[in-house]
Amino acid sequence: MTILADDYLDFWKHHYANVAVPEDELTDDMRASAADLLERINGLLAVFGHDRGLTSGWRPQSVNDYMRELHAKNPAAPNAARTSKHITCNGCDVADSDGSLDAFIDANPDVLEQFGLWREAPGSTHGWCHLQNVQYGSWTEGKTRTFAP
Ligand SMILES: [Zn+2]
Numbered sequence: 769m770t771i772l773a774d775d776y777l778d779f780w781k782h783h784y785a786n787v788a789v790p791e792d793e794l795t796d797d798m799r800a801s802a803a804d805l806l807e808r809i810n811g812l813l814a815v816f817g818h819d820r821g822l823t824s825g826w827r828p829q830s831v832n833d834y835m836r837e838l839h840a841k842n843p844a845a846p847n848a849a850r851t852s853k854h855i856t857c858n859g860c861d862v863a864d865s866d867g868s869l870d871a872f873i874d875a876n877p878d879v880l881e882q883f884g885l886w887r888e889a890p891g892s893t894h895g896w897c898h899l900q901n902v903q904y905g906s907w908t909e910g911k912t913r914t915f916a917p
Contacts, residue, residue, distance in 0.1 A: 770813070771813075771822060771860075771862070773802050775822060776802050776857075777825060777826045779825030780826060787830050793830075794826070801856060805858060805860055805899075808884055808901055809862065811882075812899070816869060816872050822861060823863050827852060827855055828855070835847065835848040853902060858900050858901055861893070862897045864895065864896050867894075870897050884901060886900050886915060
């Protein structure tokens with residue numbers, strides 16, 4: 769079982785279906801980014817050897833803004849980075865309730881390079897593993913692919 773593009777693209781509807789998202793917000797470029805991202809993540813999960821679901825997929829800009837608003841009012845609500853990679857279909861949160869995916873990547877950091885992925889530091893992602901197919905701002909070849917937010 770792999771993570772499917774439709775599941776990634778529609779995930780926001782599970783929690784934020786009340787947010788008005790323009791029909792044309794999802795562009796062909798973003799669909800292509802999502803397909804590329806999931807191909808990389810599914811490759812990594814195949815090496816990991818376990819199926820995983822999502823805890824967050826594509827976040828339309830309007831959903832991301834809404835999450836930030838909610839979090840400002842109630843710190844217990846999930847927060848979202850202003851320039852989240854989820855907005856452009858370059859970031860994905862893979863379910864990791866027991867931390868074993870993060871532990872696998874810690875033990876095998878080369879899998880990030882193998883699949884062209886970067887990961888948010890596990891200390892900031894309890895219950896999920898954030899993976900993205902674009903580098904973080906200060907990354908250069910040879911540096912760790914795990915970043916602190
Ligand atoms: Zn994320």
